[in-house]
Amino acid sequence: MTDLPILYSFRRCPYAMRARMALWIAGIAVELREVKLASKPQELLKASPKATVPVLEFGDGSVVEESIAIMRWALNQNDPEDWLAGDNTELIAEADGPFKHHLDRYKYPNRYEDEPSFGEVDHQAAGLAILKKWDAKIGENGSLARDSRSLADIALFPFVRQFANHKRDWFDAQDLPHIHPWLDNHLTSDLFAKIMPKFTPWQPDDEPIVFTPATDRSI
Numbered sequence: 001m002t003d004l005p006i007l008y009s010f011r012r013c014p015y016a017m018r019a020r021m022a023l024w025i026a027g028i029a030v031e032l033r034e035v036k037l038a039s040k041p042q043e044l045l046k047a048s049p050k051a052t053v054p055v056l057e058f059g060d061g062s063v064v065e066e067s068i069a070i071m072r073w074a075l076n077q078n079d080p081e082d083w084l085a086g087d088n089t090e091l092i093a094e095a096d097g098p099f100k101h102h103l104d105r106y107k108y109p110n111r112y113e114d115e116p117s118f119g120e121v122d123h124q125a126a127g128l129a130i131l132k133k134w135d136a137k138i139g140e141n142g143s144l145a146r147d148s149r150s151l152a153d154i155a156l157f158p159f160v161r162q163f164a165n166h167k168r169d170w171f172d173a174q175d176l177p178h179i180h181p182w183l184d185n186h187l188t189s190d191l192f193a194k195i196m197p198k199f200t201p202w203q204p205d206d207e208p209i210v211f212t213p214a215t216d217r218s219i
Contacts, residue, residue, distance in 0.1 A: 085146065087145075135179045
């Protein structure tokens, strides 16, 4: 055990990715506990009955259960790149609402066969339409909210990555002249590399993993 906040995370979850990126850029050390989603630890279920990642648990038992809330909490402690200046609530709501809706149904159509609209909505096309709006914003600003990365970019990037990777050849052929280099820049960034090491699922008797840029112990 450590005296650090505990972050329950899952490496490939886009919500967890963006929380880790904000914690990392803010320089906040946490005890990282990688979660196997098919076998969630009781400690996570006790901390947060919703049992989805990420969850940030503090020593007093309080928790922050939403990825955007974790990002904002971290950046309010330390915001070296002024990401909060790009906290565009409209863009984030569009990503977490309509875009995520279409992304899930595009990537996992068999999960939604009971929906009345199953087979009636082209979720690939609907997601692409939103991406074209974001592409125009990047063309105007350089990034989504300004000329450099900010909270909006980091919040949306993991979901764009997921959409792109589902059918990468198709995605690469789309007319998104600003999204393509924007996505590549995030994928090849030092920040993304730092928050994506692989860990085995956490067990109660494991040595703590201190996840922080202060020591780079996680790499």
